[in-house]
Amino acid sequence: GAVVSQHPSWVICKSGTSVKIECRSLDFQATTMFWYRQFPKQSLMLMATSNEGSKATYEQGVEKDKFLINHASLTLSTLTVTSAHPEDSSFYICSAGTGSSGANVLTFGAGSRLTVL
């Protein structure tokens, strides 16, 4: 089945630094990937849609300059949290779709837990 890999699975950084999270589709090509954020005891919140070869589309309230998304190939999207602060500490999850007639089963990565000190 389709597999989506995220790296790193967890990261701790100092306030003010930037952190890059990678999302790879291992056995399929994904023109579109999605990035979510999840705070403790809350549901997943869609942050942005990552489109291969074009700019990402951000959901309302998500700062595009804060969360930089690059989708340079059909198998890789990256999320960079710039100038991270403690309030950016969260569980970041990506997903990618295999696509089929009207339905699109999205496969999720295992997530990346970011802790900003």
Place this chain on the structure above:
Amino acid sequence: DAKTTQPPSMDCAEGRAANLPCNHSTISGNEYVYWYRQIHSQGPQYIIHGLKNNETNEMASLIITEDRKSSTLILPHATLRDTAVYYCISFSSNTGKLIFGQGTTLQVKP
């Protein structure tokens, strides 16, 4: 995407069927019903999806009412490993986005 409503929590005895309801009364004709689950600190796992017909796979069955305003996910023989948060999501190929609600926390008990 249509909003879905699920009970916040449910319990189920191990070995029994778990029936998880979902209301999606504003769902439109081209929106699918998807079910995912999330085990603690992991990414969501796809379970099943359907448009208007009932569906079954190796994990579960999905029963969609004729008017499509509600559905039920059935785990036929729940195990302790099925303890998770279950999300019912209406998906439109127009947007291509999966928007998660609060889900149902299913606790399978011995």
